[in-house]
Each structure stands twice: as structure tokens, then as C-alpha cells.
Amino acid sequence: MSEEVVIQLKDVHKSYYLGNGEEVQVLKGVDVEIKKGEFVALMGESGGGKTTLLNILGCLHPLSSGTYLLEGENIGDVRDDGTLAFIRNKKMGFVFQQFNLLSRLSALKNVALPSLYAGVDKETRNTKAKELLKLLSMEERTEHKPTELSGGQQQRVAIARALMNDPEIILADEPTGALDSKNGLEIMEIFKNFKNQQKTVVMVTHTAEVAKYADRIIYMRDGKILDTHYQLKSEY
Amino acid sequence: MFLEILKMAGEALWSNKIRSFLSVLGIIIGVSTVIVVVGIGTGAKKQIEEQYKNLSATTIMVMKQMGRDAVSSSKLEAEDATVISQNIEHIKSTTVFISGNSTVAYGQESGSVNTFGIYDTFFDIGNLELEAGRLLTQEDVSNKSKVIVIGSGALTTLFGEEAETTQAVGQFITVSNKKMEIVGILKENGGSVMGRMSYDDAVFVPYTTAESMLGNQANMMIVVLMDDVDNLQTGMDDITTILRIQHKLKASQADDFRIFDPGSIVGAAQSSADTMSLLLVSIATIVLIVSGVGIMNVMFVTVAERTKEIGIAKAIGAQKQDILTQFLAESVILSIGGGMVGALLGQIIIPILNTFEGWYVVPSVSGVILSFTFSAIVGLFFGFYPALKASKLDPVDALRSE
Numbered sequence: 001m002s003e004e005v006v007i008q009l010k011d012v013h014k015s016y017y018l019g020n021g022e023e024v025q026v027l028k029g030v031d032v033e034i035k036k037g038e039f040v041a042l043m044g045e046s047g048g049g050k051t052t053l054l055n056i057l058g059c060l061h062p063l064s065s066g067t068y069l070l071e072g073e074n075i076g077d078v079r080d081d082g083t084l085a086f087i088r089n090k091k092m093g094f095v096f097q098q099f100n101l102l103s104r105l106s107a108l109k110n111v112a113l114p115s116l117y118a119g120v121d122k123e124t125r126n127t128k129a130k131e132l133l134k135l136l137s138m139e140e141r142t143e144h145k146p147t148e149l150s151g152g153q154q155q156r157v158a159i160a161r162a163l164m165n166d167p168e169i170i171l172a173d174e175p176t177g178a179l180d181s182k183n184g185l186e187i188m189e190i191f192k193n194f195k196n197q198q199k200t201v202v203m204v205t206h207t208a209e210v211a212k213y214a215d216r217i218i219y220m221r222d223g224k225i226l227d228t229h230y231q232l233k234s235e236y
Numbered sequence: 237m238f239l240e241i242l243k244m245a246g247e248a249l250w251s252n253k254i255r256s257f258l259s260v261l262g263i264i265i266g267v268s269t270v271i272v273v274v275g276i277g278t279g280a281k282k283q284i285e286e287q288y289k290n291l292s293a294t295t296i297m298v299m300k301q302m303g304r305d306a307v308s309s310s311k312l313e314a315e316d317a318t319v320i321s322q323n324i325e326h327i328k329s330t331t332v333f334i335s336g337n338s339t340v341a342y343g344q345e346s347g348s349v350n351t352f353g354i355y356d357t358f359f360d361i362g363n364l365e366l367e368a369g370r371l372l373t374q375e376d377v378s379n380k381s382k383v384i385v386i387g388s389g390a391l392t393t394l395f396g397e398e399a400e401t402t403q404a405v406g407q408f409i410t411v412s413n414k415k416m417e418i419v420g421i422l423k424e425n426g427g428s429v430m431g432r433m434s435y436d437d438a439v440f441v442p443y444t445t446a447e448s449m450l451g452n453q454a455n456m457m458i459v460v461l462m463d464d465v466d467n468l469q470t471g472m473d474d475i476t477t478i479l480r481i482q483h484k485l486k487a488s489q490a491d492d493f494r495i496f497d498p499g500s501i502v503g504a505a506q507s508s509a510d511t512m513s514l515l516l517v518s519i520a521t522i523v524l525i526v527s528g529v530g531i532m533n534v535m536f537v538t539v540a541e542r543t544k545e546i547g548i549a550k551a552i553g554a555q556k557q558d559i560l561t562q563f564l565a566e567s568v569i570l571s572i573g574g575g576m577v578g579a580l581l582g583q584i585i586i587p588i589l590n591t592f593e594g595w596y597v598v599p600s601v602s603g604v605i606l607s608f609t610f611s612a613i614v615g616l617f618f619g620f621y622p623a624l625k626a627s628k629l630d631p632v633d634a635l636r637s638e
Contacts, residue, residue: 102545122240
């Protein structure tokens with residue numbers, strides 16, 4: 001882990017407006033600093049704002065107010081679709097609880113998809129995707145459709161997809177939530193290895209068993225950060 | 237990259253074959269209808285052109301007043317033609333003929349055939365050319381000769397398909413119980429009198445001979461060719477004036493003859509064919525528009541169904557434009573594909589329709605181009621809104637949907 005700060009949020013607020021015009025504050029002034037190569041778990045109560053924070057980090061949500069510095073550059077007030085899509089495409093890799101693979105496409109094509117949107121040619125794309133699948137011990141399953149794969153295998157494909165464009169940052173929303181514990185632990189081993197590649201990981205989780213793989217835990221409650229170095233209870 | 241998105245769109249459609257097919261059914265029907273309908277319109281116009289092929293635009297015809305407006309004294313005489321040609325300016329030529337049906341027989345073959353009683357000038361005005369033998373002459377008329385010139389169709393009727401034109405000349409046939417010598421055979425012409433009496437299927441005898449043969453049932457007609465279209469109306473007015481004087485009609489009396497220029501009939505027939513085509517094409521256009529609405533509907537369902545997919549695509553870096561392109565590509569592929577199938581179907585239907593009696597449908601390139609362009613536009617137009625909606629979806633909401 002270097003001392004270089006990759007992600008810095010300053011006083012970030014996020015509100016939604018309900019149909020009747022009522023404002024719901026989800027984030028109420030969040031300050032976060034995450035260093036390059038750091039593996040951070042986001043924990044907290046349901047409705048505490050973990051997923052919203054992750055979506056903001058992933059440029060899926062605009063902020064209501066505050067600053068978002070990504071590698072020192074303020075992107076908090078960027079609204080241009082092309083720029084945001086570019087950041088999501090090149091800088092971030094998403095891993096979801098429900099894998100979110102496209103059921104029509106083969107594992108290989110799913111993995112290669114981010115590069116398609118980046119405009120990379122087909123041959124380069126497929127070579128890279130095959131490499132990644134091999135790295136994740138999925139080389140035998142490249143032509144399988146997601147429905148023909150187990151949950152653990154699907155999540156490996158999803159991870160390969162997240163790595164496709166060599167992003168600096170991996171954002172994961174309960175990546176083991178839909179897996180049994182054996183598969184879940186295997187996936188966490190993969191996450192642990194990201195550190196060797198100097199990738200920054202932010203992972204939302206409910207499970208202490210999963211969270212203990214992280215370098216530190218940020219604990220949230222009611223739209224605020226309670227603790228930036230939360231300690232798990234000793235039995236884990 | 238555009239091609240790859242196109243390919244993905246195609247794969248998405250293929251994965252939902254039945255729905256894709258049903259959604260383009262309207263386009264298929266619409267496009268094939270347009271093609272057939274344009275073919276019918278073209279056919280109708282062509283048919284009219286064929287019928288009036290040899291008709292000069294400067295032709296004026298005068299005939300007996302018939303039907304409701306007929307006057308008891310209504311009559312037209314060969315003399316009227318002489319009066320017209322002698323008194324009216326700008327006339328190129330004039331002829332008078334009578335026509336009617338007579339029974340023509342050769343050996344075992346016999347049938348009712350259109351018979352024209354003509355002067356020698358008739359052939360010129362009708363653009364009739366000789367295939368073998370000779371035409372009728374002034375002498376034939378004055379001598380009341382029992383000679384006959386027959387059209388190419390009539391030749392086949394009497395002598396069979398294999399008939400040698402040269403052999404027929406000199407043969408005798410019976411026309412209304414009178415023996416007559418065939419002196420000439422005409423080339424195939426395709427023309428007719430006012431689109432009804434085909435020259436090819438008719439026989440021609442001297443005017444004087446026909447008078448006694450056809451008797452009272454004969455229709456007389458005077459044909460006048462003016463030297464220029466600009467003189468047509470003056471010519472018609474002058475002929476009317478002179479015939480009224482000749483027939484001693486009082487100012488209070490109506491014309492006892494009918495005068496018209498067949499050129500205007502052709503124009504009217506063509507414009508009514510145009511109107512019919514326009515009407516049919518409008519109906520087909522409505523079908524296409526309705527089918528476009530069908531495509532829009534299906535695209536909305538597709539977008540709703542694939543909301544999650546759109547969210548995923550956005551999360552991994554797809555721009556609005558990419559999403560827009562993909563969904564637009566899907567609807568355009570649908571409509572163009574439907575257009576292609578429809579065009580093909582049209583080409584299959586046209587020959588089938590033509591096997592039915594009285595149908596004359598001409599396949600046209602313009603119909604294919606028209607319907608193709610239209611279906612592509614329909615796809616773009618009706619696909620745009622659903623695609624735009626898809627591209628504007630909020631990624632988080634889209635990801636959350638099931």
C-alpha cells in the first residue's frame with residue numbers, strides 16, 4: 001500500500017426525492033480517504049448508505065453536494081455522460097452480488113464487453129478475456145453461457161469482466177452474498193490478491209467473515225461514517 | 237465497433253425469434269402490399285397505353301348519338317365526312333368507317349368477328365401496316381369488291397397458330413354468307429378503336445361492301461386527324477358547327493351526334509389509374525405506419541425487459557450513445573428484415589396474381605425501393621423513442637430492476 005490517495009470524498013451529501021417531492025437524505029456529509037492498493041470493506045446497517053456510497057464512487061450516481069477527488073481530480077460535478085462512461089469503463093471494475101452477467105452472451109463475450117465499449121478490436125479483446133479467464137481457472141468454460149455455470153463460476157467471470165480494462169479500482173457490492181461459504185472464501189482469496197497488483201478495492205459487505213479479508217473496515221450508520229477503522233469483534 | 241453493436245443487436249433479436257417475427261409481420265404485409273399495389277397501378281397504366289398505342293393525340297372522333305340522349309333522327313352519313321374534310325381547316329386527313337359483328341367462316345372454323353367497313357385512308361389513320369398481300373384501294377370501295385384484309389389475330393382464329401400469312405392470301409372465306417377473297421394480312425398492331433375493338437382481331441372490307449353486309453346494326457364513325465394538338469379544340473368546335481348546319485338542327489335542338497377526342501379519354505383513364513394507385517399506396521402506407529407502431533410497442537417491451545442489461549452495460553462503461561445505437565439497430569434490423577421478406581413475398585405474389593384472368597400486375601423496381609426506404613424509415617422513426625428511453629435510464633435504477 002502506497003501513501004498515494006486514490007479516492008477522496010469531502011462532505012458528500014446525497015438526497016433522493018420521492019414522488020411526493022419529499023426529500024430523503026441518504027448520505028449526510030461523508031468524508032472518506034482511500035489509498036492506492038488499499039482493500040476497504042464498507043459495513044453498516046441496512047439503509048445506512050453503503051450501497052449509495054459505492055454507487056457514488058462508481059460514478060453511477062451524481063452527488064447532491066460535496067467533492068469527489070479521483071486520483072486528485074474533482075469529478076464530483078461532472079455530468080457529461082461520455083466522461084462518466086469513460087471513468088466507469090477505464091478506471092473502475094464492478095463486481096455485483098448477483099453477478100449481473102448478460103445471459104445471452106458466452107463467458108468470453110461477457111468478459112470482453114467492457115473492451116467493446118472502449119473500442120478495442122475483437123482479436124485483442126478475446127485474447128485478453130481468455131487470459132483473464134485462465135487466470136481465474138475458467139479457461140475450460142469460455143464458451144459457456146452464464147446459465148450453464150455455477151454461482152462461483154459466474155462470479156469469476158464477473159471478476160474477469162471487472163478486470164478487463166485494467167482498472168485501478170474494483171468496486172464490489174456483496175460479492176459473496178449469493179455464494180456458499182466455500183465459493184465465497186475462494187472469491188475472497190482472489191480479492192486478496194488484487195493487492196499484489198496495486199488495485200484499490202472497495203467492497204460492501206454484511207458479513208464479518210468476508211470483511212476480515214480487508215485492510216480496514218469503514219462502518220456506516222444513518223448516512224454518516226461512524227468509524228474509519230472499525231474493529232471486528234474478536235471471535236472472527 | 238458499430239458493426240459489433242449491430243451484431244449484438246442481431247443476436248438479441250435472434251434469441252427472441254418468435255417475438256421478432258411477429259413484430260415484423262406488419263412490415264412484411266405492408267411492404268408486400270405496397271409492391272403488389274404499385275405493380276397493379278403500373279399494370280393498369282401499361283394496359284391503357286397498350287390499348288391506345290396507335291392513337292394520335294390529334295384524333296377527333298364523331299359518332300352517332302346513342303343511348304339516353306339519342307334523337308330519333310340521329311344519323312351520321314358518309315357525306316358528313318366529305319363535308320368536314322372540305323370545309324374545315326388544319327385537317328391532316330379524314331376517314332369514315334362502319335363497324336359491326338359478322339360471322340366469318342373458313343372451312344370448319346367460324347366465329348363472330350369485328351368487321352370494319354373502310355375507305356383506303358383508314359389504314360393510314362390507324363397506323364396499320366401490311367404483312368402480306370395488299371391493302372384495300374379506292375377502286376375496291378367504288379367497285380363494291382368482295383375482298384377482305386384480315387388482322388393477325390383473326391388470321392390465327394381462322395387458320396390456326398401455324399398459319400402462313402402468304403398462304404392465306406388468295407384464299408376465300410365466308411363473311412356473313414358472302415364469299416370474299418383475302419387480299420392482305422396486317423402486321424400485329426396492338427391498337428384498337430377506343431380501347432374496345434382490337435384491330436388485330438378484326439377483318440376489314442370495303443365501305444360499300446360492308447354497308448350491305450352489316451345493314452342497320454352498323455356503327456358509323458368519322459375519324460379526323462388534325463395537323464396539331466393546338467388546333468384540336470377549334471377543330472372540334474368547327475366540326476360541331478358544320479354538322480349542325482348539315483343536319484339542319486335548330487338552335488333549340490341538341491346535337492344528334494357525339495364528338496370527342498380519344499386522347500382525352502386516355503388521359504382520363506390514366507388519371508383514374510393514377511388515382512387508384514395513389515389510393516392503394518395510401519392504404520399500404522397506413523399498414524406500414526401501423527406496423528411501425530407495432531415495432532415501437534415491441535421495442536418498449538424489449539427495453540423494459542432488458543432494463544437490467546442496460547444498467548449492467550452502463551456500469552461497465554457503455555455510453556448513452558452505445559445503448560441508443562443498439563436498440564435503434566434492433567428496430568432497424570427488424571424493419572429492414574421485414575422489408576426484405578416483404579419485398580420477396582411481393583415478387584412471389586405478383587406472378588401468382590397474373591395467372592388469374594383479368595389481372596395484369598407489373599413488378600416494378602420503384603415499388604421495391606419505395607417500400608424498402610419506407611420500412612427503414614419506419615424502423616428508425618418508431619425505434620427511436622424506445623431506444624432513447626433505454627439510453628436515458630438511470631444506471632442504478634436499471635441495475636436494481638429484475
